[in-house]
Amino acid sequence: MTTSFKIESRKTMGIAAMQGRGFYYPFDLSFDSNNRIYVLGRGHDYDTRGCRITVMDMNEEYHGTFASFGTQDGQFMWPSSIAISNSDKIYVSDEYLNKITIMTTEGKFISSFGQFGKGDGEFDGPNGLVFDNENKLYIVDHRNGRIQVFDEEGNFIQKFSSQGTSEGNLYLPWGITFHSDDRLYVSDWGNHRIQEFTTNGEFVRSVGSKGDQEENILHPSSCAIDDKGNIYISDWGNHKLKVFDKEGDFLCSNRGEATLSEWAKDFLNTNVEEKEARLKSKLVFELESFKNDPFNESAHIEKLFWCPTSLTFHKGNLLIVDSSRHRIQVYNKVYKI
Amino acid sequence: MSSNEILLMAHLMRRVGFGSTKDELNKYVKKGYDNQVDEILDLEPNYEVSTHMINRYQPDYESPMGSSANGATWLYRMVWSDFPFKDKISLFWHGIFATGYAKLANGYVLADQIKMFSNYGLGNYQDLLLQLSKDPAMIIWLDNCESHKGAINENYGRELLELFSMGTGNYTEKDIKEVARAFTGWTIANKDYMTAKSQRDSVWPYGRLAMHFEYKEDDHDGDEKTFLGETGKFNGEDIIEIICKQKATAKFISRHIYSFFVEDEPPVPEWPYKKPNNPEAIEALSEVYFDKGYNIKEMLRFLFKSKFFKSEKVWNKRVKSPIELVAGTLRITKEFHRPDKEQSLTNSHTQFMGQHAMNPPSVEGWHWGTEWLDSGTVVERVNFSSSKLGNVNNLGIRKIIDNIKSNISNQFTPEFLIEIVLEELGAIIVSKTTKETLNDFVKSKIDSEKDLTDDNLSEFLQLVGAMPEYQRT
């Protein structure tokens, strides 16, 4: 077999900002039925303004911002994931407050559910959220090592999996993806693998093995599946996008090819000295210290992924939340060369 | 009262790290003092929580934008290491090669410098100075990137001699200029963009960028220089080699080591005018410096095994720096067993007490010793340690309370309670006045075992955290 595959960048969106246009340590995003993108900003502990939701679209138009840091209704402490229901309601998980907040797409608080605990409907660090096509909500309850299922109102339906390292167990899982009518893909962060379950909670298989080689993954945060069943993984610990075919065989990877977003261009056009100095710079280079340390390499080379936290397919575009660089890298689907 | 062996081990552990609990001290004493010294110097530390874990929950901790998350990451390492010696070493060098956020506006570059201290800080001093001269944070901090062939900036040349190696009085103004010439061409890559971002404090478009060293041959002054009587076409490496040969350098570094690990010396600007506390010790350390090829680790091995270090006269003869106070207290309370939001807040306390990690007041660093203490910082220090020790929900404090209850049984006396608590907290030695005061307090609150309530013990532990002895190390 000599066929090779490729995945490449279409564009980059966003800019680092704690207020207004842009986001700060974005963790996740979701689309509503009008194709608007809701980007969930984690912010950081020393400046809480970045903790919010920014609304934009694929044309990089800015449509406002809502939600803020805090413990009141409609506020977050450590927001982790966002999902939007068929009826356009926004769900946000908060792994610090152990609750799920439901809001309108205008940012109006509707209700919330959940509290700390191990019982049904209780959480120890709710993370990834996803709806199936029956509007059931699957929540990664990460420190409890399980998935809990709820209806749209937040009523508990069932739960599955438990903490551990065996097949079908989870250890500090993060993201969750729904695909093909009845399949769920959970990013089993602590076990360095993607686990596939049916929506009833039956274990199907696991994909990926721990390591820093091309065919390995290290602490995956999220995954997405295309119409052919290919599996795209944000390989958070290796700072790469990895693609496997539906059998789980490695196809290709990408280390990051970010370009200047429209908002980034606006910034540089207003701050001309920075633009000119940037144009003179050599932004890509090799250093001895990059060996076996992609984190350090990403700190130096701006275009590379740095802690990618979430993958979403939307109308043929693959959106990758490139968290520590405060942007979204957009890729096409994998293709044969 | 703890045995002498325990007290000596407690002294060692306070100086090589941030203090140890009773259980740890018992374990180390069994190994023997000299073995413990060798293990600390020669073994790599283990960390209770991985950097991946920290980074998942607090993404800015390892990829810092601002001025504070670096300090918090460092504090995690001090708290989560089984032997935080390497972090103590980087704290030592950070105090001498003090580089700050104010001018860099880039946390990553500073965090890289701290990592460099822990990688090179126990090796040969010549290598360390070489790394320092190539360190991007230092290059910006002391303007070496603004020093050019034919148009030198003396800042780095001056401080290299005055603050980083020999101290004033051992070289001339001409020497400074020659050093500056030798270091021309030592700069950072993409200097214009990097300094523009620093000067404008810019995180745009996509966050801050790490930096790296670049040598520019065409901007290096390759002509002949005369430095400390030697002449040649010196480059930076040659200057460092000459510096390291000097007796003054050996003494200067020895005095820093003595001040940090044995007892507080006066602030550096007073050194030319005040004799060291223990001139023989400085002399002996200087000899090791030359005998062991400028090796810092061997100087420390000698020091920790020396009589002057072990002497009771120097126990508790230092004021805890704010970072030592906070890290030491958190190692006792064990409240951060996994990444936690409160960690960021806790780290800010060192700033309230006057030591903002990676943001020293100037190139001179902080003035140590009694200068940490003023009426404002005393309030912060006392309130921090008393509220942390008095919080009975903290894992470590809970354990201490359990130990108190299981050890006291029927024979409750105030003396016994005081003794157990002081032992648990790392064999703290207190004065007669303090002991009497604690004793009277206990008598006023606790008559028998049944008064050992959480509220009473919390108040007692708060008073213990507030005692003057807790401020010393």
Next chain:
Amino acid sequence: MLNSNPNRRDFLIEQKERSLVVIQLSGGNDAMNTLVPYTNGIYHDSRSAIHLTENKIIDINGSLGFHPEMGEINKLWNQNKVAVINGIGYPVPNRSHFRSMDIWHTAESETIASDGWLGRTIREIDPKHKNVVTAVNFGRGLPRALVCKDVPVASVGDLNTYGLMPDIKGSVQRENVLNYFSRMYGPNQGRDAILNTLSENGVSAMTGVDILSGANSQYSSSVEYADNPISNNLKDIAKVIFANVGTKIYYAQQGSFDTHAGELFNHAKLWKDLSDALGDFFEDLREHDRENDVTVLLFSEFGRRIEDNGSGTDHGSGGVAFVLGGSVKGGFYGEQPSLELSEQVEGDMKYNNDFRCTYATLLDQWLGIDSVPILGKNYEQHNFINTGI
């Protein structure tokens, strides 16, 4: 509170002293949307995204106007109690928050200094540090402006809860524990240098706490301040002023003015809170007949770009400062920088008066202290202090 040392207050001479209140606008206040050159076409052209609505701007001289939320400051302006210092800055602007703030704090623009200008001032006022509350900072951690070797400054987060060991539950229990605390820090305790210093500072910490909590409990006023950080700080400052405990310098901060994005909303809120708080503060001072004894300085580390970036403004240079008070001669000081392209410095307004001229004026003319040793040289002074009072 603590009765163990009844002589503690002996050194405090009850007198109505002049004081200086410094409020730092952290993050770089956008001067152009504070004092708005709203009749200038360049303002409208360069601020297409974030210009203020013309009919809401509070006109003050036909070409400049206050931000619409500065109504309370405008009332003081109309009473001739506000000096507007235009074009304030220093040579070779630095647009990093930290470095630029350091320059303002240390009053040293070329080298990295560690002492603050107010710290040096306190040392001049009280060289033997007889009074531990000569300066009071509201906020945690000391701004470098107040730092100076051997100069004690009390740092208060909130006057209502300020004290030693605040975690002890119940005031009786707390007083009890503090009595033991004062024994441990008392004169019977040891003899070495560290213990002496600890003991000395432990005692002055208690004294400071005692004085400041006294100020808190004595206070009464009919003025109702809003509940936000700057209002709370100014209310606490009023309490200490009325207690006449010899405090000469107060420090507080408002922020963050770092409005790179969402400026219209955020900048308006910051100025509304500050302006309203100052309105209440001056009303409180009037009620207690202290208006002429207090002068307030508002400053920021830099101004911002003339041109907006689509939703906010980026770091610039050249700013505006304000001095307010009953003893201030209202009016314009410094020149309004020209917005013409040829007059700009890298897209910013050009400074035309050194911030140290304002410091020198406050030191010499208001606090009556020779500014030269504190600022290192003689700076030309403004005449915004009404020396007749």
